[in-house]
Amino acid sequence: MADNTPVGSTTDGAIQVGGPQQPIDARVSAPASYDVADFPVPHGREEEWRFTPLARLRGLHDGTAVADGAGVKVEVSAPEGVTVETVGRDDARLGRAGKPVDRVAAQAFSAFEKASVISIPKDAVLTEPVRVSVHGEGGVAFGHQVVEIGAFAEAVVVIDHTGDATLAANVEYLIGDGAKLTVVSVQDWEPTAVHAAQHTALVGRDASFKSVIVTFGGDLVRLHPRVVYGAPGGEAELYGLYFTDEGQHQEHRLFVDHDTPHCRSNVAYKGALQGKDAHAVWIGDVLIRAAAEGTDTYELNRNLVLTDGARVDSVPNLEIETGEIVGAGHASATGRFDDEQLFYLMARGIPAEEARRLVVRGFFAELVQQIGIPELEERLIGKIEAELEAAVA
C-alpha cells in the first residue's frame, strides 16, 4: 500500500542539505509578528495558504470576522496545586513561547480580550490531568491560552473542543527545565465549526513535551503545532490522528525548529479519509540549524484513503544545516484501502464492513499505543469506531 499514491494526492516532500536560499521559516509571506497588520491578507497562492480554502475561514484571515461575545465558553478543571487564572491582554506571561507565524494567528493575538493561564508549579507531579473544555456556542471568538509547567514538574493537559464556533486561537506551552508535559488536544467539533490555531511549545533544558492532536470534527480545522527549544537536551514527541469525512478540511502544519544542540523530535501523524471532498493536509517542516549539533529527528505521515473522492496533500520538508547530527529522516505515504485488500479479507470469510473496520483499527492501533495514555486509547478507539459506523449508516 505504501507506494500506492492515489490520483489527487501530493507527497512532494524534500530534504535539503546545506544552507538553502530560502529556509523553511522564511518561506512565508511575512516574518512572525504579534501584530495582524504585519501580515498581508492572503489570497490563497502563498506557500502557507495554498492548501486552505480561504472562503471557508469565515473572515478569520481578512479582518472581517469580529468577536461577538457568543463564541466559546472555556472551562478549566485542575487538580489541587495548579493555578488557573483569567488575565487581560497586558499580562507579562503572554506571548513568551513565540510569535504568531501567519495572519490568522496574529489576528487572534491582536483581537483576544481575555487569556487563560494555567500554571503547574515546579516539582509538582499531577496524578490527574488538567481538563480544559472549549465549547463553541455558535459565534466568533479569538482565544489565548498559556500552559506553563515549572522545573521537574509532570502533567497531562487534555483540551476538548466541542460545539460550533468560528475560532482563531494561540496556545502557548512553556516547559520548565526537566519538566514533562503531555497535551492532548481533541477537535471534536460539530460539522459546522471553523478552528484555526497555533500551538507553540518552548521546551526547556532536558524537558519533554508530548503533543497529541486528535481531529475528528469541524468544517475546517487548521492547526499549527510548533516546537522551539530553549536549551539543550529537550525532547518533543508530536502525535496526530485525524479522520476526515465528506466535505471536511483538516490541516495540520507542523514545524520543529532545531536551533539548539542535542535535542530530539519525533513526529507521527496518521489520518483516514472517507467521502467526497474530504481533504486532509499535512505539512511537516523540520529545520536543523547550523548550531543544532547532535539533533535526532524523525517525522512520519501516513494516510489511508477509504473511498473515492477524498484528497490528501502530505508534504514533509527536512532542512539540515549541519552534518553533526545523530539522525534525521522523514516518511510520507498515502495509500488506499483498495478492492484487492477487501477481496482478500472477504475471501477468508470476513464480511465487508468488518474488513473495513479491521483495516482502519489496525492502521491507527500502532499510533494509539505509541501515545501511551491508556484512558485516551480507549476513547480514541471508540471515536474511530463511531466514525466508521457513521460512515456505514
Place this chain on the structure above:
Amino acid sequence: MATLEIRDLHVSVEVENGTKEILRGVDLTVKQGETHAIMGPNGSGKSTLAYSLAGHPKYTITGGTVTLDGEDVLAMSVDERARAGVFLAMQYPVEVPGVSVSNFLRTSATAVRGEAPKLRTWVKEVKSAMEQLQMDPSFAERNVNEGFSGGEKKRHEILQLELLKPKIAILDETDSGLDVDALRVVSEGVNRVRETGEVGTLLITHYTRILRYIKPDFVHVFANGRVVESGGAELADKLENEGYEAYVTKGGVTA
C-alpha cells in the same frame, strides 16, 4: 460428501474495447477427498477459473452454474463463499497494512467457524500449524503479507488453509516462485489437509514440479478457457515430457 460442480462456466472480463471471454464452458466436478490438478499454458484461463470460483469482482459470469452440495455458489458474496467452505490460496496475496497476522487469522477463523475459537486451544492450534510450516513465531505479529518474501506469502496461505479447513481448496500456482525447500514444506502442509479426507483440492499449476510432492487423482489440461483433456496422474508425465505445445496449437491459445 461435499461436491463442487462446475457446469458450462463462461466468464468474461472488461477490456479496453469491450469484453473478452476467458472461460468458454468449463465442466468439472470435485469431490471431497479428491485432488484434481489443473494444468495449462500461460493465458489459458486457469487463474480466471480460480478467482471466478472465489467471486472476484473483476470477473463476470456470463453463463453456466457452480454449485457446492447443490447450493448456488455464484449467487453468494465473496465472504459467503468462504464461509460455505470454498478457499482460494492466492498466487499474489495482497498486503493488508496495519492488520497483524494473528488478528487476521483469528477474525477469519471466527467468521468461517461461526464462533470465536476458544483462546487457549486457538493459540496452540496456530502455534503448531506454524511450526509445521517452519514459520517463526514472530510471524504472527507482522502485518498481513507486508514485506513477506514469496515463500513466506505461500506458507501464510497454506497456514490459512490448515486453520480454516475448507470443503474445497483451490490452490492457484502455490508452487510458483518457491525454492525446493519451501516447495516441500508447503506441499507437506497441503498433504496434511488432504490426508484428513475432508477437502476436495483443485491444484492449479503451470509446472509438474509440485506433483512430485502432491499426487493428484485426476489431471486436467486447460487450454483456451476450457478443459481439453482429462486423465489420471500419468497425464502429468506426458505433459512433463511433451509440454503444452500440442494443446496450444489445438486450442488456439491467444497470448
